[in-house]
Amino acid sequence: MKSSLAVKATRFVIVAMVFAVWELLSRTGMINPRLLPSASDTIVTLADLLGRPGVRSDILVTGAEVLTAFVIAVPFGALVGLLIAESRYFAEVAKPLLFFAFSIPKSIFLPMFILVFGVGFAQKVGFGFFSTIFIVIMSTTTAVESVKPENLMVARSYGATPAQTVWRVYLPSMLPVLLEALRISMIFNLTGVMLAEMYASREGMGHLIANWGENFMMRQLLAGVLMVAIIAVSFNELVRWVETRCSHWRT
Amino acid sequence: MQPLANITPIKPAARAGAVQLGGVGLVYKTSGQDVVAVSDVSIEVKPGRFAVLVGPSGCGKSSLLMMMAGLRHQTSGAISINGAPIEVPDPDRVGVVFQEPSLFPWLTAEENVEFPLTLRGVSKQERRAKAEEALQLVGLDGFGKRHPHELSGGMKQRVSIARGLVQDPPVLLMDEPFAALDEQTRMTMGDELLRIWAATGKTIVFVTHSLTEAVYLADEVIVMSARPGRIVDRLEVALPRPRTFEMLSGDAFGSLRDRIWRHIRKSA
Amino acid sequence: MSSTMLRRLIVISLIVLWEVLPRIGVIPELFLPSLSSTLLAGWNQAGEYGHALVVTLYEVAIGMVIACGGGILAGAVVGSLPRPRLLIMPMVSSLYAVPLVILYPVFTVWLGIGSESKIAFAGMYGFLPTMLATSAGIQTIDPQLLLAARSMGATLSQRVTRVVIPAAIPTVLSGLRVGGALVIVGVVVSEMLISSAGIGYLISRYRTILDSQHVFAGVLLVLAMAIAFNAMIKFVERRAAVWQTGTRAGPDMIAREIPAAATA
Ligand SMILES: Nc1ncnc2c1ncn2[C@@H]1O[C@H](COP(=O)(O)OP(=O)(O)O)[C@@H](O)[C@H]1O
Numbered sequence: 130m131k132s133s134l135a136v137k138a139t140r141f142v143i144v145a146m147v148f149a150v151w152e153l154l155s156r157t158g159m160i161n162p163r164l165l166p167s168a169s170d171t172i173v174t175l176a177d178l179l180g181r182p183g184v185r186s187d188i189l190v191t192g193a194e195v196l197t198a199f200v201i202a203v204p205f206g207a208l209v210g211l212l213i214a215e216s217r218y219f220a221e222v223a224k225p226l227l228f229f230a231f232s233i234p235k236s237i238f239l240p241m242f243i244l245v246f247g248v249g250f251a252q253k254v255g256f257g258f259f260s261t262i263f264i265v266i267m268s269t270t271t272a273v274e275s276v277k278p279e280n281l282m283v284a285r286s287y288g289a290t291p292a293q294t295v296w297r298v299y300l301p302s303m304l305p306v307l308l309e310a311l312r313i314s315m316i317f318n319l320t321g322v323m324l325a326e327m328y329a330s331r332e333g334m335g336h337l338i339a340n341w342g343e344n345f346m347m348r349q350l351l352a353g354v355l356m357v358a359i360i361a362v363s364f365n366e367l368v369r370w371v372e373t374r375c376s377h378w379r380t
Numbered sequence: 381m382q383p384l385a386n387i388t389p390i391k392p393a394a395r396a397g398a399v400q401l402g403g404v405g406l407v408y409k410t411s412g413q414d415v416v417a418v419s420d421v422s423i424e425v426k427p428g429r430f431a432v433l434v435g436p437s438g439c440g441k442s443s444l445l446m447m448m449a450g451l452r453h454q455t456s457g458a459i460s461i462n463g464a465p466i467e468v469p470d471p472d473r474v475g476v477v478f479q480e481p482s483l484f485p486w487l488t489a490e491e492n493v494e495f496p497l498t499l500r501g502v503s504k505q506e507r508r509a510k511a512e513e514a515l516q517l518v519g520l521d522g523f524g525k526r527h528p529h530e531l532s533g534g535m536k537q538r539v540s541i542a543r544g545l546v547q548d549p550p551v552l553l554m555d556e557p558f559a560a561l562d563e564q565t566r567m568t569m570g571d572e573l574l575r576i577w578a579a580t581g582k583t584i585v586f587v588t589h590s591l592t593e594a595v596y597l598a599d600e601v602i603v604m605s606a607r608p609g610r611i612v613d614r615l616e617v618a619l620p621r622p623r624t625f626e627m628l629s630g631d632a633f634g635s636l637r638d639r640i641w642r643h644i645r646k647s648a
Numbered sequence: 649m650s651s652t653m654l655r656r657l658i659v660i661s662l663i664v665l666w667e668v669l670p671r672i673g674v675i676p677e678l679f680l681p682s683l684s685s686t687l688l689a690g691w692n693q694a695g696e697y698g699h700a701l702v703v704t705l706y707e708v709a710i711g712m713v714i715a716c717g718g719g720i721l722a723g724a725v726v727g728s729l730p731r732p733r734l735l736i737m738p739m740v741s742s743l744y745a746v747p748l749v750i751l752y753p754v755f756t757v758w759l760g761i762g763s764e765s766k767i768a769f770a771g772m773y774g775f776l777p778t779m780l781a782t783s784a785g786i787q788t789i790d791p792q793l794l795l796a797a798r799s800m801g802a803t804l805s806q807r808v809t810r811v812v813i814p815a816a817i818p819t820v821l822s823g824l825r826v827g828g829a830l831v832i833v834g835v836v837v838s839e840m841l842i843s844s845a846g847i848g849y850l851i852s853r854y855r856t857i858l859d860s861q862h863v864f865a866g867v868l869l870v871l872a873m874a875i876a877f878n879a880m881i882k883f884v885e886r887r888a889a890v891w892q893t894g895t896r897a898g899p900d901m902i903a904r905e906i907p908a909a910a911t912a
């Protein structure tokens with residue numbers, strides 16, 4: 130594992146270098162600091178922003194929207210996915226439709242959500258749900274299909290009960306795909322909510338970022354971008370970490 | 381069997397090549413410790429002979445073949461093919477057939493066979509003619525327009541052999557070419573290979589881990605030990621040709637196979 | 649009933665419902681104007697939509713050159729060098745988790761609200777997934793094919809032109825599909841957010857005056873664009889279907905499909 134440590138160190142150095150170049154470009158005035166505030170200024174601003182109650186409540190609003198959409202979309206999508214995968218006929222009917230729905234751009238339907246729900250919490254959750262649901266359905270059907278028939282056959286031939294089959298065969302086979310689905314769903318969900326907030330909103334991180342951009346407040350804008358990026362990457366890495374922990378299940 | 385213009389049955393002494401290895405060693409440098417894959421291997425295969433290399437898995441058979449093909453350079457010793465050292469792949473002297481048929485999926489069987497000629501800018505007409513002949517030789521006439529995914533495993537490997545033969549090299553190296561085939565196809569392919577060999581008089585170095593296949597095909601069997609691979613025995617297979625299915629159950633066959641097995645068991 | 653027939657039935661009934669439900673007032677016309685009134689509205693303003701389409705297509709075209717050209721090139725380089733690949737690819741896919749749309753305001757500050765900021769944003773939006781897809785695809789080129797070519801005396805340039813490039817074609821196509829779809833989304837979304845021209849702009853402008861028919865006409869136009877692009881790539885892919893077997897299908901096939909639709 131020596132080499133993996135070296136890889137991690139190198140990655141850290143790369144990130145550090147990106148920040149160093151950013152700092153240098155701005156400090157030396159090669160890029161106008163009003164257009165690109167330095168990395169250190171941005172980080173200081175970020176700390177300052179995090180101290181403000183107004184910003185913190187915006188973060189909470191976004192967090193609540195993202196979580197609500199996620200908590201509704203994932204079980205609902207998983208259920209629909211399971212039902213579709215359950216019957217071969219149904220899967221044949223639904224899959225091309227789903228794939229179509231999956232591949233068309235969702236963002237252009239944003240105005241419809243505003244027309245129906247207004248610009249509040251419900252609209253953000255609705256659009257987050259809409260952005261996420263298709264990928265959850267698709268991934269669930271994929272997960273079910275990733276269960277190998279020969280494994281089921283073996284379980285059955287050794288007299289496994291249905292509960293045992295679910296617990297010992299279905300779950301372990303599906304888990305890696307499901308975790309990956311969770312990770313990607315979150316990316317879609319977060320993108321959906323941020324976009325909805327930037328498009329029309331009175332609160333939330335997306336609203337703040339859009340506002341800072343319109344008012345040329347580059348320091349706040351970059352700090353906001355940095356913060357969202359850190360949150361998104363952290364969640365992503367967390368799920369990935371769980372994935373690798375479960376990787377011994379992968380066949 | 382039809383007379384062949386470019387792949388001619390030739391007098392061994394005049395045309396066929398020989399393979400010579402003297403004190404060949406190979407060390408793989410890895411990030412961990414170095415792997416000594418092959419150590420002090422000396423082999424001589426006389427022109428026109430069918431030599432089979434056997435040994436436990438991982439003993440360096442493929443590595444040895446790669447060096448003979450000029451695909452990898454030995455760390456010590458010397459290798460010569462047809463009397464001259466081999467440093468880089470030289471399709472005029474050596475044809476190679478791998479375990480995987482390694483056909484280009486976007487080319488037809490015919491175009492695959494033509495590929496080595498295409499690389500050297502041979503004219504379309506000449507390529508076509510030679511490819512057709514080679515395909516005929518391996519029993520695939522009429523299949524030239526198919527793509528690899530339309531061919532069975534055995535047919536793919538035939539195309540791969542045709543490709544190895546199309547430039548008429550004196551030496552053909554084959555690395556477990558039938559290992560991925562089922563038993564029946566494998567037997568048929570063995571007979572086919574012997575027929576092609578008899579028709580062309582190539583020198584063949586053939587790697588396998590099947591002892592039966594080794595004895596069935598070979599003039600001589602070279603037995604290697606587990607890593608680092610060394611030569612532990614060389615057997616002449618004096619069974620008459622053509623080889624037949626009945627020989628498999630004979631005493632002579634059995635005792636040869638037993639002798640190889642004892643070496644391999646000892647070294648494993 | 650065959651599954652295809654049932655599916656057609658579903659699609660047809662959805663279209664019929666789209667016409668009927670708003671007409672009989674089950675769904676308010678403000679939420680969903682009927683199909684015919686939407687098409688009519690679009691037709692009546694054909695000039696305006698045509699003009700917007702030209703602007704959008706221009707931005708999409710240049711964005712695609714940046715995203716697909718750059719992404720395929722970068723993906724090919726990174727994908728074929730094992731060390732940088734191990735180092736960089738996981739970082740790139742982490743970056744992919746960031747909702748890139750938050751960078752659009754930065755582009756408007758830097759480049760203004762004209763076409764430049766749309767092109768830059770859409771180019772960036774399509775770049776990462778294209779690079780990921782290409783790099784994943786390059787890795788699936790069977791090394792045995794390269795070895796075989798070498799054994800036949802192929803020079804380095806012959807190996808590139810006769811093995812790597814043909815073997816990479818399916819990858820490049822899927823990269824193009826991924827990147828292209830995202831560039832379309834990137835342009836339309838950025839036009840919707842802040843701009844003064846293009847279909848996205850029209851959609852947003854009509855939205856603020858609650859003119860649903862014209863909003864939906866714009867939405868339909870974007871859909872048609874996305875579908876047309878997809879169909880075009882599919883057509884080329886089918887023509888090159890023989891190639892598909894040139895790479896070893898792996899578990900990452902799904903992963904490569906997913907960014908194709910990362911069009912939130
Ligand atoms: N590129 C390589 N780097 C390091 N070790 C290798 C490499 N290729 C093969 N080896 C090692 O060299 C030994 C011989 O391999 P190989 O020639 O493929 O054996 P065989 O064909 O007899 O199974 C094996 O132990 C293998 O692990």
Ligand SMILES: [Mg+2]
Nearest residue numbers: 441442443555
């Ligand atoms: Mg081997």
